[in-house]
Amino acid sequence: MNIKPIFDRVVLLPKAPEEETASGIILPTVAQDKSQEAKVVAIGDGTTFDGKDVGMKVAVGDDVLFSKYAGTEIEFEGKKYVIVRQADILAKLK
Numbered sequence: 188m189n190i191k192p193i194f195d196r197v198v199l200l201p202k203a204p205e206e207e208t209a210s211g212i213i214l215p216t217v218a219q220d221k222s223q224e225a226k227v228v229a230i231g232d233g234t235t236f237d238g239k240d241v242g243m244k245v246a247v248g249d250d251v252l253f254s255k256y257a258g259t260e261i262e263f264e265g266k267k268y269v270i271v272r273q274a275d276i277l278a279k280l281k
Contacts, residue, residue, distance in 0.1 A: 190263060192231040195273040197245060199225035199253060200266065223252055224280065225269065243273060250280040 190198050202224045207213050227249045233242045245251060257275035261268050 195234040198229040201225045252278045
């Protein structure tokens with residue numbers, strides 16, 4: 188990957204939105220919710236808070252859940268990514 192985030196930023200590759208409900212109803216594109224699940228593809232080096240180094244709690248390859256309205260969406264080499272602060276990541280998924 189040619190994107191290297193700075194400080195506590197994380198580059199995420201969001202999963203595709205659900206195109207069908209659990210009961211089998213196919214959703215049109217305008218009705219699909221933006222996915223909050225993503226894979227971590229790049230991380231920054233961390234940051235300093237109150238004079239203490241704050242390391243990164245996620246690693247490349249982790250599946251995570253992030254805040255719905257967080258980050259900046261970008262398109263790079265034909266793929267859509269979201270760049271968020273580490274604090275906008277809510278949980279790691281197992």
